[in-house]
Amino acid sequence: MRSAYPAAVERLIAEFARLPGVGRRSAERLAFYILKSDEATAMGLARAIHDVKKHVKHCGACSNLSDDDLCAVCADPRRDRTRVLVVEQPKDLIALEQTGMYRGLYHVLMGRLSPLDGIGPGDLTVDELLRRIEKPEGNPGGTRVEEVILGLNPTVEGDGTSMYLADQVKARGVRVSRLARGLPTGSSLEFANRAVLADAIQGRQSME
Numbered sequence: 739m740r741s742a743y744p745a746a747v748e749r750l751i752a753e754f755a756r757l758p759g760v761g762r763r764s765a766e767r768l769a770f771y772i773l774k775s776d777e778a779t780a781m782g783l784a785r786a787i788h789d790v791k792k793h794v795k796h797c798g799a800c801s802n803l804s805d806d807d808l809c810a811v812c813a814d815p816r817r818d819r820t821r822v823l824v825v826e827q828p829k830d831l832i833a834l835e836q837t838g839m840y841r842g843l844y845h846v847l848m849g850r851l852s853p854l855d856g857i858g859p860g861d862l863t864v865d866e867l868l869r870r871i872e873k874p875e876g877n878p879g880g881t882r883v884e885e886v887i888l889g890l891n892p893t894v895e896g897d898g899t900s901m902y903l904a905d906q907v908k909a910r911g912v913r914v915s916r917l918a919r920g921l922p923t924g925s926s927l928e929f930a931n932r933a934v935l936a937d938a939i940q941g942r943q944s945m946e
């Protein structure tokens with residue numbers, strides 16, 4: 739079907755429609771918002787997209803989002819570098835940071851194991867995590883990791899991933915714990931409130 743819109747407008751609609759959760763109708767609404775906006779607003783959005791793709795990378799140690807080789811957490815010498823809290827996504831890390839209760843480092847897996855979707859350890863940053871544990875040089879400050887805290891989301895796949903990682907980490911002689919189960923099953927870290935997250939960190943349980 740031929741679009742009645744000028745080609746440039748149609749292209750913008752098509753690009754918006756590719757975003758998660760945005761259907762054709764919403765994409766049209768967004769495109770018209772851009773058309774109506776003044777140039778500074780519209781170009782500000784374009785520049786923000788450009789900059790995020792150009793300058794944001796993944797931290798070389800923990801895979802958190804960063805505009806440097808090491809993210810702000812890994813680069814901070816006041817953090818306790820003997821502890822590594824493993825999360826699924828950068829947004830989980832941000833939720834935990836906002837509690838102000840955790841002073842260690844993180845490791846962002848970039849997902850979780852999901853055999854049904856064909857997602858295995860090789861699709862995540864599992865090797866990078868195990869290397870950090872095996873070789874202190876791979877951990878910021880060259881510090882030996884003494885405790886790995888599993889902070890995956892309380893879902894079936896999150897639990898499966900935790901079991902897998904616990905075995906791998908224990909096999910390397912490092913202590914493993916997991917966040918306390920204050921979080922309701924099926925929920926996700928990013929939407930938990932601060933008090934619940936703070937309790938989950940404080941009450942973390944050892945995985946023997």
Ligand SMILES: [Zn+2]
Pocket residue numbers: 797798799800801802808809810811812813
């Ligand atoms: Zn980092």
